Amino acid sequence: MRSIPTLSAAIRTFALRQFRRPGKGWDGLAVALALAMLLPALGIVAAWAQGDAASRDILAHLMSTVLPGYVRNSLAIALAVALGVTVVGVATAWVVAVHEFPGRRFFAWALILPLAMPAYVMAYAYTDFLQFSGPVQGALREWLGVRRLPWFPEIRSWYGAALVFVCAFYPYVYLLARTAFIERNPRLDEAARTLGCGPWRRFVLVALPLARPAVVAGVALVLMETLADYGAVAYFGVPTFTTGIYRAWLSMGDRMAAAQLASLLLLFVLVLLALETRSRARLRFHSTGARGRRTAPVPLHGAAAWVTTALCSVPLLLGFGLPALIMLRLAWLEADALAWERYAGWVWNTLxxxxxxxxxxxxxxxxxxxxxxxSPGRLPRWAARLVGAGYAIPGAVIAVGLLTPVTRLDAWLAGLIGAQGLVLTGSVGVLIYAYLVRFMAAGVHTVEAGMAKISPSLEASARSLGVSGWTMLRAVHVPLLRRSVLSAALLVFVDVMKELPATLALRPFNMDTLAVVASQFAADERLGEAAWPALTLVGVGLIPVFLISRTTCARQ
Structure with missing residues (x-):
């Protein structure tokens, strides 16, 4: 019988041989990475088998009392947001892509500025602006000579949250729809014109059906962001799945019930992904000929031109200009109230x-x-898809999904090394891991796009010189991918800075970030102090927005 060292050496030798086989090592590496990114989802699924009687009682209580409200509010917000972003995104994309009017070149890139404004920051701004003690209602009461305005809509409501999400997320639809309208085949427009179709009928019957796959993809992205949001709906006091997860976890103290609620939210997201994939698969349109030609913008004159300019100004003003001005005003008024020494610490933690x-x-x-x-196999491609699916998982679900396996690992480590207390739970490592699960997709897609531009002839030349594997990656691909890798890092950097739910749940004690501090100040109605960290997030968020606008304008 072989001794233990001899057997270990044989296993190590076999593993190394497998890793050195062409493509096999990369397959294993990609699969391991995908499984690591799926751990929170597996933790959520496992929660159904681990709950005790008390957890089942709490879940039954939630289902009989507040769960119907979570479902109703989440669906109402999702439907309203889907309708709103479709109308705003498609309308602005069409007029910018097809028509010439005053300010068109400015609006082509400026309409994506709301992407720099986190939805929860916009919620803080509009609450200060539209609440009972805000300037709008105050001016109306003084003008009308009344003490109350019972007909004035309440901003802290599900429809107020839907309005904030529409203003914050419509650029997803705008960007994709605008690209689809610009790249449409001009011959189809000419054919429709010869058949007597006016501008409206050409839009409805030709351009809009061709852009439907892009619009569907944009709306799906918006709905994922909407379902994943915690900061805005929590501040507005609207009970949704994300607020329910935190209530079950933090208020009721039952993480199993929170995990079971998180699994229902994850099911919503998976259904949404399946519907989006199926709809895009059935909406395939192909154009032949005239790919290099593009239709010249149609000039608008007189009142039509200025009305179009005004209409494009509305979403930009509501989604970026007005919230930024409100937060700047609050920051100016409360500049002396902020503890700047602590502010430097929050910035450092966030960075x-x-x-x-x-x-x-x-x-x-x-x-x-x-x-x-x-790799010649399909495993790395499937692994990349699984890693990309992490972006669709809300931060609250990832936080709850990590809690079960991490606490079990803590218990195992305590028995193995005799550690006292928690080793991993509440550590920076677990928080960074959660960020990677949530935002790896942005990095993967960006680097994949850069990798596709590298000519295979360069790799063939490197192989002829005896270079392969890690050496080829380090010596050939990394230098050529420098800009793509930096862009990927920048996108992930900004997303992590703005992430609230996962940070709120998993951060170590006494390690606050700008997003967490802004949320805490806003919850205490200290909006002036919340304005400085919020504006810092907006300022950093402008960097990738400018890069995206520069890239899209250069291409189009």
């Missing part, structure tokens, strides 16, 4: 977490993209 996560994400995305390119 460290975002920087470390961005570095890991860029490195792992580069390895995964390289594995897809150099």
């Amino acid at each position: 460290v977490l975002a920087g470390v996560t961005a570095g890991f994400a860029a490195a792992l995305a580069t390895v995964l993209a390289y594995a897809q390119r150099h």
Whole structure:
């Protein structure tokens, strides 16, 4: 019988041989990365088998009392947001792509500025602006000579949350629809014109059906962001799935019931993903000929031109201009109330977490993209899809999903090394891991796009010189991917800075970030103090928005 050291050496030798087989090592690496990214989802599913009688009682109580309200509010907000972003995004994309009017070049890039404004920051701004003690209602009461305005809509409501989400997320639909309208085949327009179709009928019968796959993809992205939001709906006091998860976890103290609620939210997201994939698969349109030609913008004159300019100004003003001005006013009025020494600490914590996560994400995305390119099998491609699905999982679900496996690992470590207390739970490592699960998709897609531009002839030349594997990745691909890797790191960096639900649940004690501090100040109605960290997030968020606008305008 072999001794233990001999057997271990044989296993290690076999593993190394398997890793060195062409493509096999990259397959294993990609699968391991995908499984690591799926751990929170597996933790959520496992919660159904681990709940005790008390957890089942709490879940039954939630189902009989507040769960119907969670479902009703979540669906109402989702439907209203889907309708709103479709109308706003498609309308602005059409007029910018097809018509010439005053300010068109400005609106082409400026309409995506709301992407820099987190939805919860916009919620703080509009609450200050539209609440009973705000300037709008105050001016109306003084003008009308009344003490109350019972007919004035309440901003802290489900429809107020839907309005905020429409203003914050319509650029997703705008960007994709605008690209589809610009790249449409001009011959189809000419054919419709010869058949007597006017501008409206050409839009409805020709342009809009061709853009439907892009619009559906944009709306799906918006709905994922809407379902994942916690900051805005929590501040408005609207009970949804995300607020229900935190209530079951923090208020009722039952993480199993929270995990079971999170599994229902995850099911919503998976159904949404399946519907989006199926709809896009059935909406395939192909154009032949005239791919290089583009229809010249149709000039608008007189009142039509200025009305179009005014209409494009409305979503930009509501989604970025007005909230930014409100927060700047609050920051100016409360500049002396903020503890600037603590503010420097919050900035440092945020930069460290975002920087470390961005570095890991860029490195792992580069390895995964390289594995897809150099492995003959399908495993790396499926692994990349699974990693990309993490973006669809809300931060609250990831936080709850990590809690069960991490606490079990803590218990195992305590028995193994005799550790006292929690080793991993509440650590920076677990928080960074949650960020990677949530935002790796942004890095992977960006690096994949850069990898596709590298000519295979360069790799063939490197192989002829005896370079392969990790050496080829380091010496050939990394220098050529420098800009793509930096862009991927920047996107992940900004997303991590703005992330609230996962940070709120998993951060170590006494390690607050700008997003967490802004939320806490707003919850205490200290909006002036919340304005400075909120504006810092907006300022950093403008960097990738400008890069995106520069890239899209250069291409189009």
